[in-house]
Amino acid sequence: MKRIVSAVLSVLFVFAYSIPVKAEKNAKIKVSAEAYVLYCADNGQIISSKDENKKMKPASTTKIMTSLLALEEASSRNKKVKFSEKMIAEGSSMYLKVGEVVTLKDLAAGMMMASGNDAANSAALTISGSTEKFADKMNKRAKQIGMKNTHFVTPSGLDDDNHYSTAYDMALLMSYALENEDFAKLTSQKSATVEFIEPSSKKTTYSNHNRLLSLYEYCIGGKTGYTMSAGRCLVSAAKKDGLTLICVTLNDRNDWNDHISLYNYGFEQYSCYTSDDTSFFADVSCVGGESDSITVTGEKPVSIVVSSDDKDKIERKIYLDSFLYSPVKQGDNVGRIEYTINGKMIEENKLVAVDSVNSKKENKNIFTMIKDLFTYG
Incomplete structure (x- = not known):
């Protein structure tokens, strides 16, 4: 669902994510392998x-x-x-x-x-x-x-x-x-x-x-x-x-049993959560463009491997200016989505332009450009 972004966003979403913790090398599992x-x-x-x-x-x-x-x-x-x-x-x-x-x-x-x-x-x-x-x-x-x-x-x-x-x-x-x-x-x-x-x-x-x-x-x-x-x-x-x-x-x-035991341990300790950032869309005002706005979206889906004990600690923040200046090319990096835990960023995804917006061909004086800036701001 698209929406107009009118200010710099610092929208907070809480998801079941966390940064992977350092694993125990031997994990207290009995394995027969050399x-x-x-x-x-x-x-x-x-x-x-x-x-x-x-x-x-x-x-x-x-x-x-x-x-x-x-x-x-x-x-x-x-x-x-x-x-x-x-x-x-x-x-x-x-x-x-x-x-x-x-x-x-x-x-x-x-x-x-x-x-x-x-x-x-x-x-x-x-x-x-x-x-x-x-x-x-x-x-x-x-x-x-x-x-x-x-x-x-x-x-x-x-x-x-x-x-x-x-x-x-x-x-x-x-x-x-x-x-x-x-x-x-x-x-x-x-x-x-x-x-x-x-x-x-x-x-x-x-x-x-x-x-x-x-x-x-x-x-x-x-x-x-x-x-x-x-x-x-x-x-x-x-x-x-x-x-x-x-x-x-x-x-x-004892390889069959060892593999099963190790997998049971691994899946108990860790989980994978995904966020399809490509499903996020926002329409942003575009100053001086042939179109008044441009649609942006997440560059790619994000998946994070997390410790099961920390799964509720991820914060997702979207950073996107309220307007962009033309020209903007398809795929241009125009913002970001940050994933953090306790204030530390553990994952970042780009926000990119869905389409291109060319600058208007008409000439504008400095006063008109200032007027456009305040109008779109």
Whole structure:
């Protein structure tokens, strides 16, 4: 609903927001993992952790990166892949046979559902020509994401002394991957069906190894991993009431229960509240413009991750002058919305012009301009 703003606004709205407090690193939770992290994807905060920067073997959780790169490639060109002998890999498999033809997207499904090492090799060779060149691509992306303690060698996650990551880095990867719609959709599925191009009569449904999708109602995806050297590894994501958390456990014999316990703790301690500032509109007088007024709105929706104990302490203030001088361009910053707690600003959003207003072409003398100023003020 629009309204004319006649003075500098200092309108106070009280919402259920607060600034996130510093989390307890170990949060008094018993976790069996050698290393773990509970990470908030919405604000980048570590809620609970243990040895989160320790370099360890990530096993098949590596396929989060491999399948993401495959899906990105497939989004522009979903190549047909003919399975060959050089694509064969030991370990877990989607059981491709030499001569069979599938697409890159199918290979991503084989990786995320059945943890297919054959699918990972096939994707790497198809995209980059060799697993070495594909590893370079993986490491380049890891650097872009901010994974400072990660180095990939194999597309599948099979053990290599120089193939390592950390709980924290894998949380960054999962958070990043979830921004890809194709990945987010795939990782949330309990199963996926692949219809082969060759033989055309073959259709196989692969079940997701991530049991957390069935064990925990808020789970939205993840990837399992295991080798004798790495132990049980699990990267998962959960979302509740707008708050997205990532949990990573490395070398954890009790990973399903540990993830559920950590999520229960995280969602109990923190909440996410949103304010759709794009639904705020105000008509402001415009001096010297071809139009007498201009409409302004919030630049973007705002979401704030907050401690449940402090949820009633946020104040929302709107600052906007009673008039603007033309010309004003669409998207110009003309005011702000501040979110504060105990007088300290924790979030700010711009107020921007919805449309453009050009200056009047007629010439005005100084006295007319002064008259306009008092008229609009």
